[in-house]
Amino acid sequence: MTEKVAVITGSAGGLGKGIAERLANDGFDIVLHDINQDLLNETEKEFTDNGFKVTSFVGDVSKREDQFALVKHAVDTFGRLDVFVNNAGVEAVTPLMDIDEKELSKLFSINAFGMLFGTQAAAAQFIKQGGGGKIISASSIAGHESYPMLGTYSATKHVVRSFTQTASKELAKYKINVNAYAPGVAKTKMWDRIDAEMVKQDPSLKPGDAFAQYTADISLGRYEVPTDVANLVSFLASPDSDYITGQTILVDGGMVYR
Ligand SMILES: NC(=O)c1ccc[n+]([C@@H]2O[C@H](COP(=O)([O-])OP(=O)(O)OC[C@H]3O[C@@H](n4cnc5c(N)ncnc54)[C@H](O)[C@@H]3O)[C@@H](O)[C@H]2O)c1
Numbered sequence: 728m729t730e731k732v733a734v735i736t737g738s739a740g741g742l743g744k745g746i747a748e749r750l751a752n753d754g755f756d757i758v759l760h761d762i763n764q765d766l767l768n769e770t771e772k773e774f775t776d777n778g779f780k781v782t783s784f785v786g787d788v789s790k791r792e793d794q795f796a797l798v799k800h801a802v803d804t805f806g807r808l809d810v811f812v813n814n815a816g817v818e819a820v821t822p823l824m825d826i827d828e829k830e831l832s833k834l835f836s837i838n839a840f841g842m843l844f845g846t847q848a849a850a851a852q853f854i855k856q857g858g859g860g861k862i863i864s865a866s867s868i869a870g871h872e873s874y875p876m877l878g879t880y881s882a883t884k885h886v887v888r889s890f891t892q893t894a895s896k897e898l899a900k901y902k903i904n905v906n907a908y909a910p911g912v913a914k915t916k917m918w919d920r921i922d923a924e925m926v927k928q929d930p931s932l933k934p935g936d937a938f939a940q941y942t943a944d945i946s947l948g949r950y951e952v953p954t955d956v957a958n959l960v961s962f963l964a965s966p967d968s969d970y971i972t973g974q975t976i977l978v979d980g981g982m983v984y985r
């Protein structure tokens with residue numbers, strides 16, 4: 728097989744790192760990317776020590792020029808691009824009545840604009856190469872159903888689902904598949920922060936309670952781990968998903984039923 732190249736944004740830690748590990752094991756050359764340079768350096772070293780073909784790039788997904796520079800770095804390093812994963816995202820925990828311009832601007836810039844800019848940068852390269860490609864983005868259960876205290880975050884994850892549909896329709900003629908993954912509740916730094924913030928906002932909660940409440944009714948009886956998400960992304964990055972486009976696929980152990 729000719730070597731294939733995958734870019735994963737926000738892959739210094741959390742779900743992005745799990746996705747990058749899985750795609751590396753699937754045989755992809757990997758472009759790690761994050762805004763956190765120190766963590767990115769550590770993760771790149773780990774990948775190199777594991778014998779993976781890897782490079783890394785520091786950038787901010789909310790900056791359009793950074794996303795195009797990221798794709799250029801991938802192509803300059805490995806010669807081509809096959810898969811682009813819009814994984815980076817941030818959260819906010821705020822009662823609806825307290826949501827302000829600063830929060831809206833930050834979350835929409837990173838989660839929504841960032842996903843669009845990554846999609847544009849990847850699609851431009853795929854069109855230039857002429858052989859199609861796969862764009863895969865992080866939505867959430869919150870992109871199918873909105874949650875209290877997570878209003879801005881949920882709105883941005885609905886945007887991911889919307890742009891996924893539009894992009895899939897516009898880019899199909901170039902053989903570009905555009906899909907999204909919608910995880911449930913995974914124990915990453917993001918949920919550590921959500922739990923801490925929910926505890927701050929509700930004095931009746933103690934640390935761990937919000938996470939416990941959110942995970943209590945998962946049908947499959949456990950919280951999510953990065954490999955659960957990576958298994959789906961691996962499939963969406965593979966030829967087995969060539970006839971799937973425009974979908975935002977739930978991978979939540981049975982939380983939201985659509
Ligand atoms: N953890 C969950 O339960 C869960 C559930 C559903 C969806 N998601 C989504 O999955 C994705 C990954 O979540 P996670 O839990 O691994 O989060 P995380 O906070 O653990 O990791 C996110 C990574 O993205 C990086 N990042 C943040 N802002 C960035 C920016 N502007 N540019 C580049 N990199 C940036 C961070 O430095 C970090 O390394 C996010 O889009 C999140 O919304 C997570």
Ligand SMILES: CC(=O)[C@H](C)O
Nearest residue numbers: 867868869911912913
């Ligand atoms: C963080 C996230 O997307 C869900 C709500 O767990």
